[in-house]
Amino acid sequence: MQDYTTDPSIRITDAIAHPLTQKMPRPTITSWGTYSTVSLVLVEVRTDAGHVGVGETLARFAPRAYCDLIETALKPRLVGQSPFDISAHWHSMRRALSGRSGGMLFEAISGVDIALWDILGKAAGLPVWALLGGVGRKQVDVYAAAVNWGDDAQADAELDSYIERGFSRIKVKMARPVDEACRRIERMRKRAGDGVGLCVDANWAYELDEAVEVGRALTANGYDWFEEPLKPEDEAGYEALRAQCGTPLAGGESNYTTDQAVRLVAGRTLSVLQPDVARAGGITETRRMADLAQTFNVAYAPHIGMSGIVCETASVHLAAAMPAFRVMECECDESPFKTQLADLPPGCLRQKGGQVSVPKGPGLGIEIDWDAVRALRDG
Ligand SMILES: [Mg+2]
Structure with a gap:
């Protein structure tokens, strides 16, 4: 039997940020344009008892800048502290920014926070979903993301492939012009x-x-649902659209912290709240957002973007534990950060019949391949 301990004398000894950038085998095409490369920051937190926790920071651009933030603004607040005081660390790290919540610092905090939950689970011998107070889910429903904003032939082929792979729910990317978008909407439905x-x-x-x-x-x-039709700051626009649109509105991946979700959730402007655990403030804050959604009878649907396996797995744990959970995004891009970083079948291969299984092991339940991390580093 393994010896688990949450001895309060255990101390954090290091927080290391790994900047990762790779070319995508197949570009992602959205209304923003074409993404040919993918970046993120993998966060490694160590303790004097030998624990290694991993987290992921959403870092689409300039990943090395995030590493500098973690090294200079967050690590000094952690080293020498107990790894188990996660809420205290969240608030301490948040005070590294004297302005309103948001931006790169919160994405950096997210990565550290996920790593601390991984340590807590490994020390306690429990999966993160159990630490959060599970609701008995062994599988979580997922939907395929996404049919790219390419030409008709590409869109048709992608839609067909997702259906063939067993997905019963599929997301389609939209952009301008509007008449082209309306045509695509009808075409995908017919197909x-x-x-x-x-x-x-x-x-x-x-x-x-x-x-x-x-x-x-x-x-x-x-x-x-109609996801992120408008820029996230235009809350009045979302409220006006809600009054004129019969399709439920979804959003939240661009939000940082509960504060930025509360108005649209409490007003039921959004029907689906989609925080990204690697951006919104880690497991600590995303759990608060999912609880907020539950309070107001809004669905929680974790966002997975051009993310890696750590973000995806942390989201599965939240999905397994949060009562308001409805369905999780299964980003089907072929990012090496989903397929090469951990000794686990890649996210979309685990998908079967529109579901993924919930990890059983302590912490996040994945083993990072540190040789792969070194090979995929951006400098
Ligand atoms: Mg989205």
């Missing part, structure tokens, strides 16, 4: 048939009037 759940993600593509028009096409074609 998928009525038995497949479809939703769209516009990645802030539209002005309000455009979004109203796209929303009509979504409602006419029975789509499940």
